[in-house]
Amino acid sequence: MNPSRQTFVLSFILLALWGHHVFGQRREVTHRGEQWFQYNNITHLNEKWMLFGNTGVRWKNGFDTFSIFFGRLGGSCAITDNIRVATGFTYVEFYNEDRYQVEYRPYQELFVRGNGDKLRLNHRFRFEQRFYNPVVEGKVQSDNIFALRLRYALMTGFDLFSLSKTRSDCKFRINISDEVMFNAGDHIVHNVFDKNRFIVMPTVQFNRWMSISVGWNNQFASTTTAGHYIYTNALWVHTHTLHLSKKTHGQDEEFTLPPANSNFQQAAAD
Numbered sequence: 235m236n237p238s239r240q241t242f243v244l245s246f247i248l249l250a251l252w253g254h255h256v257f258g259q260r261r262e263v264t265h266r267g268e269q270w271f272q273y274n275n276i277t278h279l280n281e282k283w284m285l286f287g288n289t290g291v292r293w294k295n296g297f298d299t300f301s302i303f304f305g306r307l308g309g310s311c312a313i314t315d316n317i318r319v320a321t322g323f324t325y326v327e328f329y330n331e332d333r334y335q336v337e338y339r340p341y342q343e344l345f346v347r348g349n350g351d352k353l354r355l356n357h358r359f360r361f362e363q364r365f366y367n368p369v370v371e372g373k374v375q376s377d378n379i380f381a382l383r384l385r386y387a388l389m390t391g392f393d394l395f396s397l398s399k400t401r402s403d404c405k406f407r408i409n410i411s412d413e414v415m416f417n418a419g420d421h422i423v424h425n426v427f428d429k430n431r432f433i434v435m436p437t438v439q440f441n442r443w444m445s446i447s448v449g450w451n452n453q454f455a456s457t458t459t460a461g462h463y464i465y466t467n468a469l470w471v472h473t474h475t476l477h478l479s480k481k482t483h484g485q486d487e488e489f490t491l492p493p494a495n496s497n498f499q500q501a502a503a504d
């Protein structure tokens with residue numbers, strides 16, 4: 235089976251599972267708007283290894299309610315030119331009206347880069363282990379709820395036009411992705427389907443070292459209540475920087491800033 239057919243079959247299966255679960259029951263949908271801000275950094279250690287991290291904050295309802303803070307650190311290794319594996323750890327603080335909790339989330343990831351010059355489909359598979367700890371009187375409690383989550387993202391991107399006549403790396407591009415997520419665990423009852431996240435991310439790339447993205451995030455998520463879903467339209471602002479270690483100086487032509495929808499840049503906290 236060729237790569238394009240594999241992509242179609244996998245995407246069809248995931249969408250069929252999602253559609254059967256979501257549309258096969260009566261629904262109550264809550265609509266809301268959110269504002270997300272995120273900073274991403276990548277440091278190349280050599281041709282195969284890199285370190286990455288990001289941090290971000292989120293508000294709901296026009297900056298009226300602060301909802302999430304998160305930070306992530308990880309490392310990645312290139313197995314081949316098109317396959318990369320990664321692992322990392324995410325720390326998240328959730329602020330809700332009735333509770334405040336902290337999540338500790340180690341994860342593992344496989345990123346498969348597609349072939350093609352003009353249009354390339356990239357795939358990201360992520361396996362997360364999530365530990366939710368309540369916070370009482372400012373102290374994180376030892377008792378936690380454990381859950382697993384599987385994520386699959388299909389991503390692409392393309393350049394629209396150049397922003398400089400003298401610098402080819404200064405350009406405007408569009409990145410598009412769709413990601414579906416599923417939960418598993420003893421406490422997962424009504425939210426086996428977690429969410430679907432569709433993103434359109436216009437990006438201004440100033441050079442190979444820095445870019446900024448202002449995107450639209452359309453998200454449909456389940457809740458722990460049967461038949462209740464949350465439909466979110468989010469403004470998502472990214473800034474991206476890339477650094478080289480001392481070992482990679484002098485080889486800088488080989489390292490460029492990945493597009494905003496790559497496996498290192500797009501990953502969100504929830």
